[in-house]
Amino acid sequence: xxxxxxxxxxxxxxxxxxxxxxxxxxxxxxxxxxxxxxxxxxxxxxxxxxxxxxxxxxxxxxxxxxxxxxxxxxxxxxxxxxxxxxxxxxxxxxxxxxxxxxxxxxxxxxxxxxxxxxxxxxxxxxxxxxxxxxxxxxxxxxxxxxxxxxxxxxxxxxxxxxxxxxxxxxxxxxxxxxxxxxxxxxxxxxxxxxxxxxxxxxxxxxxxxxxxxxxxxxxxxxxxxxxxxxxxxxxxxxxxxxxxxxxxxxxxxxxxxxxxxxxxxxxxxxxxxxxxxxxxxxxxxxxxxxx
Amino acid sequence: xxxxxxxxxxxxxxxxxxxxxxxxxxxxxxxxxxxxxxxxxxxxxxxxxxxxxxxxxxxxxxxxxxxxxxxxxxxxxxxxxxxxxxxxxxxxxxxxxxxxxxxxxxxxxxxxxxxxxxxxxxxxxxxxxxxxxxxxxxxxxxxxxxxxxxxxxxxxxxxxxxxxxxxxxxxxxxxxxxxxxxxxxxxxxxxxxxxxxxxxxxxxxxxxxxxxxxxxxxxxxxxxxxxxxxxxxxxxxxxxxxxxxxxxxxxxxxxxxxxxxxxxxxxxxxxxxxxxxxxxxxxxxxxx
Amino acid sequence: xxxxxxxxxxxxxxxxxxxxxxxxxxxxxxxxxxxxxxxxxxxxxxxxxxxxxxxxxxxxxxxxxxxxxxxxxxxxxxxxxxxxxxxxxxxxxxxxxxxxxxxxxxxxxxxxxxxxxxxxxxxxxxxxxxxxxxxxxxxxxxxxxxxxxxxxxxxxxxxxxxxxxxxxxxxxxxxxxxxxxxxxxxxxxxxxxxxxxxxxxxxxxxxxxxxxxxxxxxxxxxxxxxxxxxxxxxxxxxxxxxxxxxxxxxxxxxxxxxxxxxxxxxxxxxxxxxxxxxxxxxxxxxxxxxxxxxxxxxxxxxxxxxxxxxxxxxxxxxxxxxxxxxxxx
Numbered sequence: 001x002x003x004x005x006x007x008x009x010x011x012x013x014x015x016x017x018x019x020x021x022x023x024x025x026x027x028x029x030x031x032x033x034x035x036x037x038x039x040x041x042x043x044x045x046x047x048x049x050x051x052x053x054x055x056x057x058x059x060x061x062x063x064x065x066x067x068x069x070x071x072x073x074x075x076x077x078x079x080x081x082x083x084x085x086x087x088x089x090x091x092x093x094x095x096x097x098x099x100x101x102x103x104x105x106x107x108x109x110x111x112x113x114x115x116x117x118x119x120x121x122x123x124x125x126x127x128x129x130x131x132x133x134x135x136x137x138x139x140x141x142x143x144x145x146x147x148x149x150x151x152x153x154x155x156x157x158x159x160x161x162x163x164x165x166x167x168x169x170x171x172x173x174x175x176x177x178x179x180x181x182x183x184x185x186x187x188x189x190x191x192x193x194x195x196x197x198x199x200x201x202x203x204x205x206x207x208x209x210x211x212x213x214x215x216x217x218x219x220x221x222x223x224x225x226x227x228x229x230x231x232x233x234x235x236x237x238x239x240x241x242x243x244x245x246x247x248x249x250x251x252x253x254x255x256x257x258x259x260x261x262x263x264x265x266x267x268x269x270x271x272x273x274x275x276x277x278x279x280x281x282x283x284x285x286x287x288x289x290x291x
Numbered sequence: 292x293x294x295x296x297x298x299x300x301x302x303x304x305x306x307x308x309x310x311x312x313x314x315x316x317x318x319x320x321x322x323x324x325x326x327x328x329x330x331x332x333x334x335x336x337x338x339x340x341x342x343x344x345x346x347x348x349x350x351x352x353x354x355x356x357x358x359x360x361x362x363x364x365x366x367x368x369x370x371x372x373x374x375x376x377x378x379x380x381x382x383x384x385x386x387x388x389x390x391x392x393x394x395x396x397x398x399x400x401x402x403x404x405x406x407x408x409x410x411x412x413x414x415x416x417x418x419x420x421x422x423x424x425x426x427x428x429x430x431x432x433x434x435x436x437x438x439x440x441x442x443x444x445x446x447x448x449x450x451x452x453x454x455x456x457x458x459x460x461x462x463x464x465x466x467x468x469x470x471x472x473x474x475x476x477x478x479x480x481x482x483x484x485x486x487x488x489x490x491x492x493x494x495x496x497x498x499x500x501x502x503x504x505x506x507x508x509x510x511x512x513x514x515x516x517x518x519x520x521x522x523x524x525x526x527x528x529x530x531x532x533x534x535x536x537x538x539x540x541x542x543x544x545x546x547x548x549x550x551x552x553x554x555x556x557x558x559x560x561x562x563x564x565x566x567x568x569x570x571x572x573x574x575x576x577x578x579x
Numbered sequence: 580x581x582x583x584x585x586x587x588x589x590x591x592x593x594x595x596x597x598x599x600x601x602x603x604x605x606x607x608x609x610x611x612x613x614x615x616x617x618x619x620x621x622x623x624x625x626x627x628x629x630x631x632x633x634x635x636x637x638x639x640x641x642x643x644x645x646x647x648x649x650x651x652x653x654x655x656x657x658x659x660x661x662x663x664x665x666x667x668x669x670x671x672x673x674x675x676x677x678x679x680x681x682x683x684x685x686x687x688x689x690x691x692x693x694x695x696x697x698x699x700x701x702x703x704x705x706x707x708x709x710x711x712x713x714x715x716x717x718x719x720x721x722x723x724x725x726x727x728x729x730x731x732x733x734x735x736x737x738x739x740x741x742x743x744x745x746x747x748x749x750x751x752x753x754x755x756x757x758x759x760x761x762x763x764x765x766x767x768x769x770x771x772x773x774x775x776x777x778x779x780x781x782x783x784x785x786x787x788x789x790x791x792x793x794x795x796x797x798x799x800x801x802x803x804x805x806x807x808x809x810x811x812x813x814x815x816x817x818x819x820x821x822x823x824x825x826x827x828x829x830x831x832x833x834x835x836x837x838x839x840x841x842x843x844x845x846x847x848x849x850x851x852x853x854x855x856x857x858x859x860x861x862x863x864x865x866x867x868x869x870x871x872x873x874x875x876x877x878x879x880x881x882x883x884x885x886x887x888x889x890x891x892x893x894x895x896x897x898x899x900x901x902x903x904x905x906x907x908x
Contacts, residue, residue, distance in 0.1 A: 031484060035392060039389045039392065039393060042386060042389035043389060043399065043403075046386050046455070049452075049455075050406065050410060050452070053418075053421035053422050053425040053452070054421060055425075056421060056424040056425035057417075057420070057421040057424050057425075059424070060424040108320060108321055108324055109321070111317070112317065112318060112320065112321040115317035115318070116317070116318065119314035119317060120314045120315065120317065120318060123318055127318075127321065128568075129568065130329065132564060132567075133329060133564070134329060135506065135509060135510060135513075135564075137513065137556075137560060138512065138513030138514075138515060138530055138533075138556055138560075139513065139515065140513075140515050140530050140533050140534060141333075141336055141513075141533070141553040142329075142333070142336075144332070144335075144336050144339075144533075144549065144553055145331065145332025145333055145334070145335035146328070146332045149327065149328070149331065149332065166328060168324070168328075169325065172325075174411075177461075181464060227408055227409050227412045228412050230412070231412040231415070231417075232412075233414075233415040233416060233516045234515055234516050245415060245416060245417070245516075248416055248417065249416045252416055252420060261416075261417075261420060262420065262421075265420070268417075269409060269417075272409045272412075273405055273406060276404075276408050276409060277401060277402065280401045280404065280405060281401070
């Protein structure tokens, strides 16, 4: 009987604590040890698999002109590589694209999702289907159909920033998942009814009542969009635009000094990774901050 | 019942059954945007697939899909996608379990989720070059591992590089949804770990797992940049065939054939995604 | 001509496409053009193929981003004449008849011979293609691109075809050669670029001779050698064309005049300095305007040059489409 006390106590803690606490504390000690052993092995194996090519890439980026020598030339070249076009300009364009695409995506999706959740619930299935489509329609197919549309757009604005129209679509599947998970965790109906009962209008309900409860999800979707834009190649390439990845592709094909290719890729990855990591901590603070 | 009477300030309560058409308006921006930039291009592709080179309507592009070369590209795509999605799903599920069974606020979980978010997008030129650096003869770590060039197993390993993180991202919520109480209930009833997984865990996770595998399959199907950057000498998979039909400079360019191939791909992914959708609905029941 | 210069200068910009800086000295040509006329040159997508050039001008039609001039392979040129505007440069008569469209829709600019570039310190001197089948060349031999897509790669296979005793009308022997190469484990299905040569992934490369010069691939001239088989001297030319809907038509025509100028610092001699053979080479040699040092530096051509006709190229492409994948997988 005594063996049940610990599981029961944990059960109580689980029922009252945050739903996310998944520590399997109900396990017997030997099972716990086995689980931990499995976890450490898994992390090491997967960690090696993921780190190996990245490590090779970083190592290659520190190689000098002659094999066996070391230099940071590849890293300084990120800023100074002339192109044409200069690498720095395509980095700028890509970062701007990331910002614009995230903003437009959030503006488009978040109000719509909340609205659907509150007013037109049956539509959520349709929205989910539409949002998942881009994951499966190959970019190369999409571009074939997007080309005439972009031709029209280009009569007004030839900047590569116009890619954001397509990038929002590409980001939909990842962003939608994150936002849907966040919205599902919020009891939107109760909150909205309470707010409406207190006299709030719909915009207030959406932006001052529900959205603040979705910050974690919004941040997640924002970051997934940024990661997508930083790594996007196919659409920009097939529509003859210059962004970071197409520029790196050109460099890889035309220059024997591939060092900058590796350093720029490593820098992009580290940047996106750092962003995602930082924002997961910001999310925790936001969650803890609520009463 | 007069709606105004039920609130102090006269605001209409949320459940007003009148004027439902107005609620529709809220979905218009989203529908318009996706209509123009997602549904319309897809429609254009399918439309063009039925147009001949001389401008009329024809089935020739579709029937032309049955030639040996195109069939082998579709078979190649299927092989690569099945392998990378099954292997990626299994390994990704293992990794997701390892992450989920730890401290939910811990560093390892954050690290792996952040890494998955980044690596799921990591593909194309940079991934191909990273592997080239890893296996190349001069500065590489694994010297002359030329089996990487074999199709489909070699390139499937590279595909797993972004399939496993995607699986982790997609499957983690499902594992999180396994209530600890169920595990404990199984314990209390005298079940062992194996019995728990066999009778409780696996059936609950199965729809989500299968759905996620389908998602990985669709993802592999549409991947183009990576295999193109890795070895573009042979059109192994359909996206490369589409690319050839669009950019070949030795007289093999046929834009309408490219459209037909694209339409064929759309059919494949629609089938796969419908399956995913149905499975997700079943899985969602347990994830509340 | 001065009216053309004035009109071009008032346009102020020129869009070119698919011109890598190290391809036949285009980097210098672009710089010199800008220095001479003050016209800014936008170099779009340097690594694009000929067909991608055509796609670009179709996609960007009517915008200011469309390429003004194209430099394409033969089959793409003849297939896309409806997109070109006819123009005859001042030195039109010096271009051989076989290298131009009579109405001026496209005209040959430069060419070279298919060659094998290799690291002689590692592999010794290559005197015949059949040496490549030996065990010394494990995982070493690469093409420049996909033969079903890229002109250069198709000609690479055709050169092997001719060296193996085949004829220009059937590329089967060439495909067979690469099949043997793959079976011996010597073939690397990676596109050869200066970066892969430096990394050591592709130390032996089939490419046009002007792309296989030591300067272009970034290797030392003492170790990097170029071999053109005497029994398989396969030549190929590229062609200039002007976009019918060019956003900068005067600049486009001025560019063509610059490229085909026979001056000591004109396009023809600049190409020659890049290791390519300009189309007006014969005429320039007789009238003495050719850069003799650069001409002498070209790799020696021993055999009788062969040039593929349009029909032969198409037949080769069709055969490759059906059989290439099978042969090297």
